[in-house]
Amino acid sequence: MADATTNAVTEARGPKPRRVFSSTNIIIYGTLLVVCLYYLLPLYVMIVTSLKGMPEIRLGNIFSPPVEVTFQPWVKAWSEACTGINWDGLSRGFWNSVQILVPSVIVSIAVASVSGYALVNWRFKGSEAFFTILIFGAFIPYQVMIYPIVIILRDTGGFIGDVTGTNFRLMGSIWGLVIVHTIFGMPILTLLFRNYFTSVPEELFKAARVDGAGFWGIYFKIMLPMSLPIFVVAMILQVTGIWNDFLFGVIYTKPETYPMTVQLNNIVNSVQGVKEYNVNMAATLLTGLVPLTIYFISGRLFVRGIAAGAVKG
Amino acid sequence: MGNTTTHADIEFEMPAASKQSVSVSVKDLDLRFGSLQVLKNLNLDIHEGEFLVLLGSSGCGKSTLLNCIAGLLEISDGQIFIKGRNVTWEEPSERGIGMVFQSYALYPQMTVEGNMSFGLKNAGLPKSEISERVSRASEILQIEPLMKRKPAALSGGQRQRVAIGRALVRDVDVFLFDEPLSNLDAKLRADLRVELKQLHQRIENTMIYVTHDQVEAMTLADRIAIMKDGIIQQLASPDEIYSKPANLYVADFIGSPAMNLLKGVVANGTFTAHGVSVPLSGYDFEKPFEGPAWFGIRPEHVAIGDAANASDTQLTVKAEVVDPLGSDTLVMARLSDERFWLRISGQSKVKIGDELKIGFSAVDASLFDQSTEIRL
Numbered sequence: 001m002a003d004a005t006t007n008a009v010t011e012a013r014g015p016k017p018r019r020v021f022s023s024t025n026i027i028i029y030g031t032l033l034v035v036c037l038y039y040l041l042p043l044y045v046m047i048v049t050s051l052k053g054m055p056e057i058r059l060g061n062i063f064s065p066p067v068e069v070t071f072q073p074w075v076k077a078w079s080e081a082c083t084g085i086n087w088d089g090l091s092r093g094f095w096n097s098v099q100i101l102v103p104s105v106i107v108s109i110a111v112a113s114v115s116g117y118a119l120v121n122w123r124f125k126g127s128e129a130f131f132t133i134l135i136f137g138a139f140i141p142y143q144v145m146i147y148p149i150v151i152i153l154r155d156t157g158g159f160i161g162d163v164t165g166t167n168f169r170l171m172g173s174i175w176g177l178v179i180v181h182t183i184f185g186m187p188i189l190t191l192l193f194r195n196y197f198t199s200v201p202e203e204l205f206k207a208a209r210v211d212g213a214g215f216w217g218i219y220f221k222i223m224l225p226m227s228l229p230i231f232v233v234a235m236i237l238q239v240t241g242i243w244n245d246f247l248f249g250v251i252y253t254k255p256e257t258y259p260m261t262v263q264l265n266n267i268v269n270s271v272q273g274v275k276e277y278n279v280n281m282a283a284t285l286l287t288g289l290v291p292l293t294i295y296f297i298s299g300r301l302f303v304r305g306i307a308a309g310a311v312k313g
Numbered sequence: 314m315g316n317t318t319t320h321a322d323i324e325f326e327m328p329a330a331s332k333q334s335v336s337v338s339v340k341d342l343d344l345r346f347g348s349l350q351v352l353k354n355l356n357l358d359i360h361e362g363e364f365l366v367l368l369g370s371s372g373c374g375k376s377t378l379l380n381c382i383a384g385l386l387e388i389s390d391g392q393i394f395i396k397g398r399n400v401t402w403e404e405p406s407e408r409g410i411g412m413v414f415q416s417y418a419l420y421p422q423m424t425v426e427g428n429m430s431f432g433l434k435n436a437g438l439p440k441s442e443i444s445e446r447v448s449r450a451s452e453i454l455q456i457e458p459l460m461k462r463k464p465a466a467l468s469g470g471q472r473q474r475v476a477i478g479r480a481l482v483r484d485v486d487v488f489l490f491d492e493p494l495s496n497l498d499a500k501l502r503a504d505l506r507v508e509l510k511q512l513h514q515r516i517e518n519t520m521i522y523v524t525h526d527q528v529e530a531m532t533l534a535d536r537i538a539i540m541k542d543g544i545i546q547q548l549a550s551p552d553e554i555y556s557k558p559a560n561l562y563v564a565d566f567i568g569s570p571a572m573n574l575l576k577g578v579v580a581n582g583t584f585t586a587h588g589v590s591v592p593l594s595g596y597d598f599e600k601p602f603e604g605p606a607w608f609g610i611r612p613e614h615v616a617i618g619d620a621a622n623a624s625d626t627q628l629t630v631k632a633e634v635v636d637p638l639g640s641d642t643l644v645m646a647r648l649s650d651e652r653f654w655l656r657i658s659g660q661s662k663v664k665i666g667d668e669l670k671i672g673f674s675a676v677d678a679s680l681f682d683q684s685t686e687i688r689l
Contacts, residue, residue, distance in 0.1 A: 203416050210410065
């Protein structure tokens with residue numbers, strides 16, 4: 001018996017036993033824990049502070065939970081805070097941002113996906129050169145293009161206004177910013193879609209052509225249903241990118257049409273009176289809510305899409 | 314040289330069963346990608362109901378030719394006729410072809426039924442007609458229980474059946490197969506090969522089939538076109554390709570193990586190489602020839618032992634390698650400093666180092682000019 005037991009212990013069989021508290025595990029989980037704390041602590045401080053009243057904040061214990069929970073800072077941030085010349089909080093900026101975001105995301109993804117599809121499956125003379133130029137565009141610093149775009153928006157908007165006899169303007173309007181976001185999203189999105197469509201077998205495209213589907217038929221009936229993950233990736237990139245944009249927002253719009261980020265800046269950096277930390281925290285959290293929600297909803301698809309696009313390039 | 318590249322002179326060799334009218338005709342086809350010429354002045358006539366196999370190693374242009382016929386590649390020069398209609402400028406869907414691909418190319422988000430009816434919907438056929446055709450094709454291919462499944466839920470063989478079904482419902486004159494069995498495992502490949510043959514016998518459409526597998530080519534084809542570097546080397550029945558290869562490339566390409574080739578000289582009705590002399594009285598020369606030549610003999614045409622007594626040339630060789638295959642055994646010997654393969658019965662007990670008496674005759678052989686590599 002004794003022999004048999006020693007044999008069973010020494011002879012390797014089945015899954016290899018693993019120790020829970022091995023040095024590797026301690027290092028891995030220890031590092032993860034520290035990194036988690038590093039990122040989550042500021043968020044915790046923000047949430048806690050936004051729920052405190054000003055007297056409590058003045059006590060200085062930034063880590064302590066609120067003694068008296070109040071939602072007043074959130075209400076103030078949303079509808080009463082001063083954002084420059086107006087006193088209606090972030091609500092106006094939120095709706096401006098939504099009005100900028102929705103058409104920009106839809107138009108840029110629509111154009112980029114069709115371009116990517118055409119670049120892969122319907123090569124035309126110079127399509128490679130076209131693609132190279134497009135990608136090159138991604139490396140030109142934004143700052144170089146800011147003033148030319150101001151002029152372009154001003155003149156084209158003014159021209160359209162003159163022709164139609166209306167007061168139409170692009171510069172300072174939401175539509176001007178939509179156009180800017182669409183154009184600046186083009187290089188990276190086209191690259192994303194092109195790489196994804198390259199990974200779709202060419203024979204599928206050929207089969208669809210033999211089956212009599214044309215350019216749009218193949219796009220809508222074959223390619224589109226196959227590429228949901230990459231559309232989600234593109235959507236996340238665009239939503240977060242456009243929502244978080246500050247530079248274009250502050251340049252190409254005016255106070256009535258400022259996006260939420262610009263208004264947030266105005267609230268936080270306003271210099272009159274007391275610094276209302278709780279209102280600032282609430283306003284910041286409100287502004288960050290949209291990208292956060294998007295990540296939570298579609299995180300899984302995002303990873304899948306990124307992985308799928310990365311296989312072939 | 315009657316059976317190389319040209320097309321007009323093949324018809325007398327057609328199997329009796331097939332009709333004589335031309336189904337697909339390729340005239341003076343050129344295809345260039347930039348400076349790279351893939352297909353060169355290619356002419357090919359395929360008869361109605363014929364099963365033509367395009368055979369060649371990878372990069373020979375066989376798939377490219379098929380894509381040109383399908384209209385999936387724009388040709389640089391020449392014309393393509395299908396059923397007497399010039400389809401050179403027509404879209405693939407307008408040409409009256411159905412195509413089956415190596416990777417199946419089923420639309421992953423559609424059911425089997427959706428895959429098969431996609432082309433018909435695009436053509437704007439009435440619903441009743443679509444369902445009738447789809448059910449008929451699924452009956453022929455025995456895939457009715459799979460109609461509601463998606464391609465991901467099918468095995469390789471089932472997927473390829475569906476892909477064939479998708480071509481079948483189109484009710485076209487010509488079917489194009491681009492290495493349809495290459496992605497399947499060996500057993501399934503053999504099964505589906507037989508099914509394809511039966512399908513052809515049943516529906517009697519013209520079929521053009523691209524493969525690099527000579528077994529598929531030999532078993533399926535009415536005629537085989539062997540391609541190399543964008544040129545058809547020989548277009549003939551499997552039997553003729555095997556027994557009378559038009560040039561050295563075809564002789565070497567077809568058959569496994571390959572034809573034994575000896576380098577020597579033809580003079581005074583005798584082929585002479587180092588250590589070998591073969592009287593050529595039985596050989597059917599295309600035209601009289603003297604000079605440097607290749608002498609080719611297939612391993613199974615070499616007689617062993619007492620059977621060799623009847624042959625024109627008799628020799629003794631030493632077995633260097635013995636490959637038992639079960640049904641027969643391959644033996645490698647050396648003759649005139651070249652590897653010389655023999656195919657003998659699987660029952661015979663030959664060991665490495667054994668002395669073997671062998672014999673062969675010029676009747677079974679193929680001779681090629683050494684400079685042009687064309688059959689003599």
